[in-house]
Amino acid sequence: MQTSAAISADGKHWFLLEASPDIRWQIESFAALGPPAGSRGTSIDGVLLTNADLDHVLGLWSLREGGPLRIHATAAVWNSLVHGLGMDRILGFFGGSRWLEAPWEPHALSLSGGEPSGLLYSAFPLPGKAPRYVEARPGAAGDNIGYRIEDPRTGGRIVFAPDIGAVDDTLREELAQCDVAFLDGTFWTDGELEELGGRSAALMAHLPLGGPEGSLAALPRGQKPRRIFVHINNSNPMLREDSPERAELVRSGAEVGIDGQELEL
Amino acid sequence: MQTSAAISADGKHWFLLEASPDIRWQIESFAALGPPAGSRGTSIDGVLLTNADLDHVLGLWSLREGGPLRIHATAAVWNSLVHGLGMDRILGFFGGSRWLEAPWEPHALSLSGGEPSGLLYSAFPLPGKAPRYVEARPGAAGDNIGYRIEDPRTGGRIVFAPDIGAVDDTLREELAQCDVAFLDGTFWTDGELEELGGRSAALMAHLPLGGPEGSLAALPRGQKPRRIFVHINNSNPMLREDSPERAELVRSGAEVGIDGQELEL
Secondary structure: OOOOEEEOOOOOOEEEEOOOOOHHHHHHOOHHHOOOOOOOOOOEEEEEOOOOOHHHHOHHHHOOOOOOEEEEEOHHHHHHHHHHHOHHHHHOOOOOEEEEEOOOOOEEEEOOOOOEEEEEEEEEEOOOOOOHHHOOOOOOOOOOEEEEEEEOOOOEEEEEEOOOOOOOHHHHHHHHOOOEEEEEOOOOOOOOOHHHOOOOOOOOOOOOOOOOOOHHHHOOOOOOOEEEEEOOOOOOHHHOOOOHHHHHHHHOOOEEOOOOOOOOO | OOOOEEEOOOOOOEEEEOOOOOHHHHHHOOHHHOOOOOOOOOOEEEEEOOOOOHHHHOHHHHOOOOOOEEEEEOHHHHHHHHHHHOHHHHHHOOOOEEEEEOOOOOEEEEOOOOOEEEEEEEEEEOOOOOOHHHOOOOOOOOOOEEEEEEEOOOOEEEEEEOOOOOOOHHHHHHHHOOOEEEEEOOOOOOOOOHHHOOOOOOOOOOOOOOOOOOHHHHOOOOOOOEEEEEOOOOOOHHHOOOOHHHHHHHHOOOEEOOOOOOOOO
16 A cells, blocks of 8 residues: 555544555555544544655545545645645535644644644654645745654654655654654665656655665664655565565665554554 | 446456546556556556546546546536646646547547547436536536447447436436446435435435435336446445345346456447
8 A cells, every 4th residue: 555654642533644545445444543433434633744745645635525634734735735736725625624734843733622632743854855746836845854753651752754855964863763763665776767667766856775875774773763664666676575675674674664564652 | 446447348458437546456456457568557548537526536646657648528527627626737747638528429439549449439418517626617518427338349338327416318218228337326315424414415416226216216127238336335225235225226136336346248
């Protein structure tokens, strides 16, 4: 399945990380996200977006029914959705939408009723780019971010960064302080998609994993954080369990994300 | 899965009927739609749309890579896509799109290279309405249609009509001349979604199946055409195999469409 995840402090109120095109399928595959008994509603309180790429936001249309859809995003991402896709206008014909600006400092992630969810969240900037459908405008700070999410009761902390254009000090610092990191596993080499008629990883602002300049070499190794690569393109050879690339990944102590994977921190 | 189907005269070149949000999943579940060997391409030559409802068109975004996406639709439907969703503009940043006006008289369904696909197709008007995201404009002829598709070599003919606002003479005539009809199975009663907080079937321009005024009573019975109900909302009680509604449907000689169903005419 594509790159969405769900987080919760209490197992009852959930937030989606990205809304991929197959979101309805993903929701149906995880019972906790279904409607509370006797309702057609949802246990999903909002969606956190890291950028405005179509593969992260198309699922918003599939969440259009019900109350206003709470969309957590930077100003740059919301700007892309509004001016590039008409997202707020179109959702306005259904349940509506509400933009909540993703905070740069840790902040309580609130539920729609105003109560705290039990989670803290903050955004941090990541090298990346605006989506192709707003290519005409210059890149803006906040076009691509990662999230830090923490449960202060347990101290458990994750980083969610499925799109990484380059490894910088900000990312290194975030990784040094988290338990589990979900990281950009799109490509193994810069040219693997070009060979199949696509664009290079660099042009798409994805740092590939492989090689001396790749993210596997640039990212910290060791037991902590647990590194789980997600957002894996079907051209990436590490998807094959018997590939040398997979062996290299496993030797480095990292993991390939699995559909349906559940973690408790 | 949602309401998409694929048709082909030769088993190599395929046309989608609707592009539902889960289209990528559906494509992956049917090997014939995958890329020809050694390519990242597709065996899908185009998409035929019956209306511009989001559940029929969101999958177009998921088909954005590759060459121009060939979209067969009426002028009214294309107008909704362009002015309501910015479809042509957004697809233009990827592989592009090409609109092909759905013909009101039987016409050869051509492949992108210009050769005949081996199929004939024609649209016929059906009572319905424009999608909610263009509600401001008055309804237009062609907002909702059915397709007749025929293989002249075998004489096999289907009707595809997943949205039926009312049964009229045009529909009855089409059904009298086809072998298999895929029909609007959205609701059993007008109020079943209202009870769950949604809108009435009438407001959504779906004729429900049940009751003396329902489509099951209004549509022809008998061995021909084979009637397969699709586009079934999860509120429709006929989805449950042990329901009285399912029993009534089966007694009438009709069927519930099944994910992955294949037919050869």
